[in-house]
Amino acid sequence: MLKYQHIANEIEKYIEDHALKQGDKLPVLEKLMTQFGVSKSTVTKSLDLLEKKGVVFQVRGSGIFVRKHKRKGYINLLASQGFKNSLEEFQLTSEVLQLKVTKPTQEAAVNLNVELNQDVYYVKRIRYIHGQPLSLEESYFNKAIITYLNKEIVAESIFNYITEGLGLKIGFSDTFLHIGKLNEEEAKYLELEKDEPKLEMESVFHLNNGQPFDFSKVTYNYQQSQFFVQASSYSL
Template sequence: MLKYEQVAKQIEVFIKDEQLQQGDKLPILDRLTEQFEVSKTTIIKALEVLEIKGLIYQVRGSGIFVRQSQRPGFINLTGAEGFANDLAGFDLQAEVLSLETLKAEEKLQELLKLSPEEDVYCLKRQRLIQGLPYCLEESYYSKRHVLYLNEEIGRASVFTYLQEDLKLSFGFADIYFRISNLSKEHAPLLNQRENDATLLTESIYYLHNGEPFNYSVLRYHKDQAQFFVPSLRY
């Protein structure tokens, strides 16, 4: 994790600890540089991260203000931090359905920039919220970057493991959305019927150097999953 990303998380914790509300003003830029003992450039980049996430907004000449765009139980569709951050306070579980090492198929070779000889981890999980099916996740991790993965890690937060243990530095993600129908295989795992509608997302996650390391397909329960998108200024 880069320094400005660490500072962004620290500011986010500060907002929560101080119980700041919509419209409350944060300390001025110079005060933030002193408080977090970093350069002004680092603070500016950290604030850009928080603004994109919908946690703050900046008014030229007036200051930096708290923005509370998220309702409890809603996932930020533009975020790439996993469910734990957006669904804090809810009982979340991840049940591993399977974990395999596979040769990268042609589609994965293209998406993850792999050669035919390279392997990927294929992790399939059922995600639960408050004990109810929330989504099905099918994730492929390039073994070039993710050197080790097991079921114990799969039952926890994989992205936390990648950041804190493997020290991978995330850059950005491309996320695609479409409405699909559940197959005979997937429907029972979500307690739904075959051909019921589902929101399907395909995501490609990249490191800071632009190299893709993960491709994921998620199918959400039509009643349990809720989403929001924090817009930037018009």
């Protein structure tokens, strides 16, 4: 972790520790420099990162303010570790239904940019929140990149393993959302009725060199899940 990332974490911790709310002002730049013993350019980079992450907003000539929505229990659509980050106060568990090396479906091959005869890891899991089914997940990993997986890894956080175990750097993701009706299999796993509403989320995750490595389809239990997404001025 680079120094400005570390300081960004420290500032986030400061916001938590002081229970700062949306619109509350952060100490001025000079004070943050002294407090964390770093240069102006490091503090500036840390604040830019926190602005991108939606933690603060900067008002020119006026200061840096906390940005924080008031709702709890929403899954952050911009985080691959959405569950871990957004639902950490809840009790989450996973059940691995299937883990195998196989050939990709046509759809997975297109999204992973691999040939149909290349090997992929296929993982099928159910996530539970407080013992209730939250989501049904099917993931395809390009085995040329994600060279090894086992039951223990996929029962925990695959992304932690990818970054820490394999030392890969995650770059960006594209996520596509559709609303529809549950089919029989999905309804069974999610303990709902066929034709009840569902959110289906397809994501393609890329390394920081642009290579796609994970194509996932997640079907959410509409009674257990809600989502949020923060936008900044550059996208609005």
